[in-house]
Amino acid sequence: MSRTVFCKKYQEELEGLDRPPYPGPKGQELYENLSKKAWTEWLGHQTMLINERHLSMTDPKARVYLQEQMDKFIAGEDIEKIEGYVPPAKT
Helix, strand or coil: CCCEEEEECCCEEEEECCCCCHHHHHHHHHHHEEEEHHHHHHHHHHHHHHHHHCCCCCCCHHHHHHHHHHHHHHHHHCCCCCCCCCCCCCC
C-alpha cells in the first residue's frame, strides 16, 4: 500500500513520494508534505525552465532561482511562465 500525505500544494490527502527527493532538511520536508502528483508536475516545469532559460546547474544563481520557483509552485503562488512557450501536441 502506498503512503499518503496531506499535500501542501493541493491541500488534500494524496499519494506521497517514495523517498525524499534530495538530501537534507528540505528534502525531508518535501517527503513529508508533498504528493507525488505535485512533485511530478514541478519536475516538468523545472525541466522547461532549465531548457527554455538555458540554465546551467553549475551556476549557483540558477539553483537559487529554481529553488525560489519551486517554493512558489508548492505554495500555490504565481510561478514564472515562459513567454511564447507552446507545449508539444499530444499524439
